[in-house]
Amino acid sequence: MPDLICVGAIAGGFGVQGEVRLKSFCTTPEDIAAYAPLTTEDGTRSFTVTLTRPIPTGFAARLGGILTKEQADALKGLRLYAPRDRLPSLPDDEFYHADLIGLQVFDTGGAPLGEVIAVQNHGAGDLLEIRRGKGQESVLLPFTQAIVPTVDIAAGRIIADPPEGLLSTT
Structure with a gap:
């Protein structure tokens, strides 16, 4: 398991006094x-x-050592990490995204579907990005209890029941 967990990202500078979004x-x-x-x-x-105040895209914040707008703007896109031991323990049915990356995905019949290469969220819920195989495009699988009934971190695998046609190769 990774020692660092991504807990946030800088969306750019905020204002002219060195704050970030x-x-x-x-x-x-x-x-x-x-x-x-x-x-x-x-x-x-x-x-x-x-944190200085909430804003529509998250928070306006001051970061230690960042004093100017130019310094804040230069951090745009930077992901911020915290050590795992500083974060709360999760219930059995919740996972840090970092723990899912690299897991092998199998269908309910045991056939291999691919490997999780990323976890994305565009606002409507988490999606597992699965690399199907060499030369094949990746596919996004909704990360819901109905579609992903089993996540076994210790065994390094996920059991998925993808919607009909999602993984077809036609």
């Missing part, structure tokens, strides 16, 4: 500040986080 990936969005200091994925940079 911070999007939280936490269940309770304002909890992101409690997990600070947050780091970059490679661990080369670390930031304290102070």
